[in-house]
Amino acid sequence: MTAMCDVAFLLLSFFILTAKFKPAEAVPISIPSSVASTAALLNTDAFIVSVDHDGKAYLELSDKGIREKVLDGMQQLKGIKFPADVQDKFLASEMVPVSLDALPGYLQLTPDQIKKATFSGVPLDSTGGELKDWVQAALFGYGAASTDIHFIIKGDNDAKYPKIDNVLVAFKKNQIFRFQLLTSPHDAPEGSELYKQILSGVKQDN
Amino acid sequence: MAELDTSSGGGHKKGSGVKKAKKLSTRVDLTPMVDLGFLLITFFIFTTTLSQPSTMKLNMPKDDVDPKDLTPIKESGALTILMGKNDQVYYYLGIDPNKLQSSSYSKIRDVILTKKKSTPPDDLFITIKPDEDATYENAVAMLDEMKIDAIDHYALDKPSDAEMKDVHATEQANGIK
DSSP: OHHHHHHHHHHHHHHHHHOOOOOOOSSOOOOOEETTOEEOOOSSSEEEEEEOTTOOEEEEEOSHHHHHHHHHHHHHHHTOOOOHHHHHHHHHOSEEOSOTTTHHHHHTSOHHHHHHOOOOOBOOOTTOHHHHHHHHHHHHHHGGGGGGOEEEEEEOTTSBHHHHHHHHHHHHHTTOOEEEEEEEEOOOOTTSHHHHHHHTTOOOOO | OOOOOOGGGGGSOTTSOOOOOOOOOOOOOOHHHHHHHHHHHHHHHHHOOOOOOEEEEEEOOOSOOOGGGSOOOOGGGEEEEEEOSTTOEEEEETTOGGGOEEEOTTTHHHHHHHHHHTSOTTTOEEEEEEOTTOBHHHHHHHHHHHHHTTOOOEEEOOOOHHHHHHHHHHHHHHTOO
16 A cells, blocks of 8 residues: 555656746736637747837747748848857847847846846837848748748737837738737637627637 | 454454354545545546647738728728727727717627627728727737627727827826826
């Protein structure tokens, strides 16, 4: 009997240790909920623009593949070439929270310094700001495969709408009209039109 | 731990000759319950799908459309919803912003549904205009409302100056900071 308890606790410890934790977000963002949510593919080719509650924009690129292409695109676009160690650090970093000029400086920071620091975000204004250049770099880097990129906006609940509109302008100037808003799923309220549609089996084109 | 030693009764001699009812044990063997518990835990561990982030799709129209390509919206089917600060919602029917009425996120559904019932589906058009103090949550909630009420034709736009004046006037009149 005691032996079985031991085995059970060993199994429990194994599962606790192998559970993957959510990657610690550098910027806390609380996303709104929506009835129109469907499961997202965030693993590859996701170009995520996060907007925190002050309206600062951060760029998060999901994996190394997209980061390489965006870096190439940006270097070609601006006609500059970063030194090799800056390039390597960019490929390993999770996000872009500063302007292009301050980027090499940011990449030299250690993870502890990053946690403590506050950043000014990617410059954004009503004409799209530097975010427009990043989007253009991504399209450039992908070339013909640019339809593979998922453009996602992860906005905070309290971010003022004009800031989100600026992000939309940055996308629209690059001719991107289809994108996704990161929301948590929410059930259709009972008795509403959508509820009745779902019950009668009408397919929702999400 | 799960077994009780009931063999102590066997050591008595058959001396008394009186037949006693055998003492039954009052201890319950709990091993099967523990087994079931662990089975349940293992089952749920294996079948749990970890929560994945989900997204809502948004398609925007091109900005540089020719005015002659735009289909005109019928005044009778138009409903404009303006969102201000502090989660305030205002709306007006038709094209006259002076007829602004106040509402809230819970009451706007009734307004939309009444309008929907009284208009032919091709004429119905709802314009959503968040002003500079509306939050992202407000905008997503309103877009959600379109989906909940099964509205097909709607647009996201910037409020005009006349509308902004009316919204500010209403806010001052209602004492909203």
